[in-house]
Amino acid sequence: MKKGFKKIMAYFCAIALIVTSVTVYNNKSVSAYEDSEYTALTNGKGAAVGDWSELFAGTYDGLAGNMSYAGSKLDDLSLKIDESCGKPGTWHLQAKTKLTGLTAGKTYDIKTKLNSSMAGILYEKTDVTGVVNSNIEIKVGENETTLQFKATGETETLVFELSGMPTGCVIDFKGITTTEATEIVTTTEQQPEEDGYYASIKGQWTLTSPWSAFSTGSIKYKGTADSNSATVDIKFAEYGGGDWQTQLRVLGSTNTVGPLEAGKDYKVKVDYTASKAFDGLVKVGEKAENVKFAEGTNSLEISYKAETEKPDIYLNLGYAPADEELNIKLTLVKVEDIQTSVDPTSNNVTSADVTSPDATSADVT
Known part of the structure; x- marks a missing residue:
């Protein structure tokens, strides 16, 4: 009986060790940074950090957004989502970086490599040209996203929207490359229905x-x-x-x-x-x-x-x-x-933009 009990306990201990190791993997293997190395962003105020033109976290419209960061390079930025509303596309959590050396009229491919400790939804978009890659499904571990856009000038801003990633998630950016596209992805503009909508x-x-x-x-x-x-x-x-x-x-x-x-x-x-x-x-x-x-x-x-x-x-x-x-x-x-409008049949000024004359002015009649 004792031997059987010991075997059962040994089995459960082994399971516990496996579960513990998986938990540690999910929480810590994504980032090389310790918790003490992260800096919390000021809520509602963006911050320029190294290669990143702006990191932003904001709580507004009743939806939460708080985030911390460590590192500052395109291939070495770790973001810890301290609080998320979990609603993708609400732009409460953002990371922006500028792309330079572009040629207007040329089409480019952006490839981003990142690791994530939890699954969720990511958006990315180009700020100037407004190309959006929405509802990107991020899995636990290694991920790669792609976005194609046509440059309108020498610079562009790439924005990552992280509100669809869960609270407690750690995302490590491992590199962003921008290359001239060798194959153009064509999109057909959506057509209206019979009623014009x-x-x-x-x-x-x-x-x-x-x-x-x-x-x-x-x-x-x-x-x-x-x-x-x-x-x-x-x-x-x-x-x-x-x-x-x-x-x-x-x-x-x-x-x-x-x-x-x-x-x-x-x-x-x-x-x-x-x-x-x-x-x-x-x-x-x-x-x-x-x-x-x-x-x-x-x-x-x-x-x-x-x-x-x-x-x-x-x-x-x-x-x-x-x-x-x-x-x-x-x-x-x-x-x-906005011009002052006056009703010609009365002495009443109808515009709300008129100010009272300065009593010290010589122009007062």
Whole structure:
């Protein structure tokens, strides 16, 4: 009896050792860095680190994002995800690096090697040209991703989006190479359906212009854009899926909206008609504004200081209910171009942009 008991205990001890060794492998073999060697990023504030132009972690819109790093090279950067919302495509955790020495008009392949301690979903995109490789399935251990883009200038920024990787995950970047493409991958722009609307592709960005869409649910949309405005009609066949799980965008790289004057103040007028009320977000450039879309026809204004001539425009519509129908138009007007309007039949100034005259000025009548 004692011998049998000892054999059973020895068996369970062996199993425990195997499990322990696997756990150690998953947590520690990916990175050569000790926990004490990681530096925590300041939440909501990007940091330039060595070869990486920006590492960013932010908690906002009710979704968590905290991250630490060790190393600073393209082939030696370790990222420890301290807290993740687990929702890919929400951009709460990012790593950016600049690609240089490019030639405008040429097509390039980017290959990235990385090791991961846990499985999850990664996005990567080129910031200027707006090419997105979404829903990349990252497995435990070694991984390689590829992205092809056509350069529009000598530099480009490559962005990795890590919000779809779980809390506790350690990712080690082992190298990024950019080479001129020997084989061009051709893509066919998506065609509209008979009613003129485009259908979303579950979990992927659509290949449409000027508006494109991403949704984990099901939507149909059609839209237009010109130098100072963008309009889109959206029909939701089902719930939007939650924060950032349904998005629509007009990328600055489409050269549709703009050019704006960088550094100037603008008013973004948002005119919309919604069949049901819900919470959303409008983002122009780096300015994000939470919006409560009310039922019916309404309008609102957002103040925006242009950072670039051609900003990206995003709509976060993840909280739209099923069967929602939304028509929205965004118009950008430079503040200094807004003229005071006066009703000729009265002495009332109707513009909200007029300031009271300076009482010390000789021009006061």
